[in-house]
Amino acid sequence: MADLSRRQFIGKGSIGVAAGVAALTLNPQGAIAEAATGGERNAPVDPSEATAGEPIIAYVKQGARGEVRLMVGSREIVHRDADLARRIIRASKTS
Amino acid sequence: MSSHREAPGISKDPVADNTDLYAFVSPDKPEWVTILANFIPLEFPAGGPNFFEFGDDVTYDINISNDRSRDTDITYRFRFETVLRNDETFLYNTGPISSLNDPTWNRRQFYSVSRVQGGAETVLANNLACPPVNIGPRSTPDYDVLASAAIHTLKSGEVVFAGQRNEGFFVDLGSIFDLGTLRPFENLHLIPSAAAVGVDGTRGFNVHTIALQVRKRLLTKDGTMPTDPASRKAVIGVWASASRRSATMLEEGGEGVETGPWRQVSRLGNPLFNEVIVPMADKDRWNHVPPSRDTAFAKYVAHPELAGLLPVLYPGVFPNLAAYSKERADLEAILLTGIPSGVIAGFQNFTGTAPADMLRLNIAIPPVNSPNPFGILGGDLAGFPDGRRPQDDVVAIELRAIAGATIPLVDPSFTPDAAASLLTDGTSESDNSSPFTSSFPYLGSPVDGYDSIPPGVA
Numbered sequence: 001m002a003d004l005s006r007r008q009f010i011g012k013g014s015i016g017v018a019a020g021v022a023a024l025t026l027n028p029q030g031a032i033a034e035a036a037t038g039g040e041r042n043a044p045v046d047p048s049e050a051t052a053g054e055p056i057i058a059y060v061k062q063g064a065r066g067e068v069r070l071m072v073g074s075r076e077i078v079h080r081d082a083d084l085a086r087r088i089i090r091a092s093k094t095s
Numbered sequence: 096m097s098s099h100r101e102a103p104g105i106s107k108d109p110v111a112d113n114t115d116l117y118a119f120v121s122p123d124k125p126e127w128v129t130i131l132a133n134f135i136p137l138e139f140p141a142g143g144p145n146f147f148e149f150g151d152d153v154t155y156d157i158n159i160s161n162d163r164s165r166d167t168d169i170t171y172r173f174r175f176e177t178v179l180r181n182d183e184t185f186l187y188n189t190g191p192i193s194s195l196n197d198p199t200w201n202r203r204q205f206y207s208v209s210r211v212q213g214g215a216e217t218v219l220a221n222n223l224a225c226p227p228v229n230i231g232p233r234s235t236p237d238y239d240v241l242a243s244a245a246i247h248t249l250k251s252g253e254v255v256f257a258g259q260r261n262e263g264f265f266v267d268l269g270s271i272f273d274l275g276t277l278r279p280f281e282n283l284h285l286i287p288s289a290a291a292v293g294v295d296g297t298r299g300f301n302v303h304t305i306a307l308q309v310r311k312r313l314l315t316k317d318g319t320m321p322t323d324p325a326s327r328k329a330v331i332g333v334w335a336s337a338s339r340r341s342a343t344m345l346e347e348g349g350e351g352v353e354t355g356p357w358r359q360v361s362r363l364g365n366p367l368f369n370e371v372i373v374p375m376a377d378k379d380r381w382n383h384v385p386p387s388r389d390t391a392f393a394k395y396v397a398h399p400e401l402a403g404l405l406p407v408l409y410p411g412v413f414p415n416l417a418a419y420s421k422e423r424a425d426l427e428a429i430l431l432t433g434i435p436s437g438v439i440a441g442f443q444n445f446t447g448t449a450p451a452d453m454l455r456l457n458i459a460i461p462p463v464n465s466p467n468p469f470g471i472l473g474g475d476l477a478g479f480p481d482g483r484r485p486q487d488d489v490v491a492i493e494l495r496a497i498a499g500a501t502i503p504l505v506d507p508s509f510t511p512d513a514a515a516s517l518l519t520d521g522t523s524e525s526d527n528s529s530p531f532t533s534s535f536p537y538l539g540s541p542v543d544g545y546d547s548i549p550p551g552v553a
Contacts, residue, residue, distance in 0.1 A: 056354070059342065071342035075356060
């Protein structure tokens, strides 16, 4: 008879993802900017911002521009790092 | 429908789908404003064992603009969490539910409420209990007691409720989406048949309601309680929205991650705006942007498609409307800017010239004892489009407005067609399964699953 909420469930499932993405070390020289997107002003603010153990999803939409978008907590960070983008794209082509 | 399944994208995501929005000065507490934001369209009451509930992965917002602009100044935010009490049963409940803490109730929801203002979010309350859904006489034998127990007064003064209620929006869905038929007038339709009485297509269904009751002074820019309807401080714009995380990753076995910024996936201001004003190709985009970006959609109000269809669908009935080619400044005022002073005696709900789809409520207009369901068109300044009350017949009001009944407000040279002031789909408040209540949360008790009748069953 254990209490189990969906958020707790998702939290348990996220541990593996955090570890996997941690291998993608960010270039400290890479340009980082908060994404400026429509509706941002009204976007809900999560009181519990990203912590060290929180999962990160990296999104490469336009690799040629060296842009990697990082979803973490309630933020989207636009990270400009051509080398990182290239390495992610290269990794995606390995079998 | 008002905004039920009104866009291709959100029709596939019911828990985030705004269906109706109401904002009115509380009839039993005239110093308070009530805002009701409904979600989850067409809940069939018997839909167990996984009954309807809010989304734990959705953020629900009620947004208020109070500075005569289209920007949001105050947001009330609701987040939900579902808790299973017993992970060894498939049942929603294992016995009659007699209280919100009843151990027989297996799947419960709780929520937090916060207020966002000036960029800061303040949590007003946590772990507020929702009521169960209304299952039937064995499971929820005294449903109104459970619903009343789920009305919470916050330390900050607001009153809130979040849970299932009866669908209060009445509309003849079956006829309207059959090539614009209005049963009382279908003898005049391009493809005619005998006139008939309207059929409320949402009768017997439920919705999930987030209800908020706030003292007026908590909603105004300067914390005052306006009493002069002509005051610019007296008008608030209201819209509701639902947001999801921008990134979702599903892993094998059903586990996954949701992260990133919250992105709006649904919104609602005026009833039927996205439904019948915005073309299908633009409906999803409309749902994803706030009213502050509605300039892009203003052209659909200036020349509404439905105004062009009415003379075609009802040949010879709307000759004056058919000949009218000017921009519809009347609809722009009603839906996008509010009605300025000087148009209707004793009334204004103007929020500036920048177009934005919001319900606009003049909180200095007192409630009336006998609301006219046709609102301002019926001479009742406390009804739609001054905010919206549950009993307002917004289908008839908007049909009449689009048909030209409100053009003379801005263009006295226009004479509306005789039919414009008669249009109705033939449904009314009396078609609802449960009557509205005289106090918060005003929407009627949900239909219970045991007693619900599937469509088509006599």
